[in-house]
Amino acid sequence: xxxxxxxxxxxxxxxxxxxxxxxxxxxxxxxxxxxxxxxxxxxxxxxxxxxxxxxxxxxxxxxxxxxxxxxxxxxxxxxxxxxxxxxxxxx
Numbered sequence: 001x002x003x004x005x006x007x008x009x010x011x012x013x014x015x016x017x018x019x020x021x022x023x024x025x026x027x028x029x030x031x032x033x034x035x036x037x038x039x040x041x042x043x044x045x046x047x048x049x050x051x052x053x054x055x056x057x058x059x060x061x062x063x064x065x066x067x068x069x070x071x072x073x074x075x076x077x078x079x080x081x082x083x084x085x086x087x088x089x090x091x
Contacts, residue, residue: 002028036084 005026008014023030052060057071064071 002026005029 003025006017008017050082060074063072065072
């Protein structure tokens with residue numbers, strides 16, 4: 001039987017609790033969330049440097065142009081989608 005999740009007054013309290021505890025111990029008290037959409041534009045972003053083959057970058061740019069979006073945003077979208085797929089597969 002899993003433990004009961006305590007009540008939190010602030011998001012900071014909740015964040016600290018999550019960092020310090022194994023959420024698997026509270027699995028029966030957690031509800032499943034599906035299709036979470038994150039508004040990435042409001043989050044702080046970190047710049048990375050990534051080496052890719054020129055032909056891949058060209059293909060990405062072409063796909064992004066067809067979708068009328070910057071290629072960097074498309075890459076970010078693909079990364080988020082793949083992470084969600086991996087999380088679903090792991091659970």
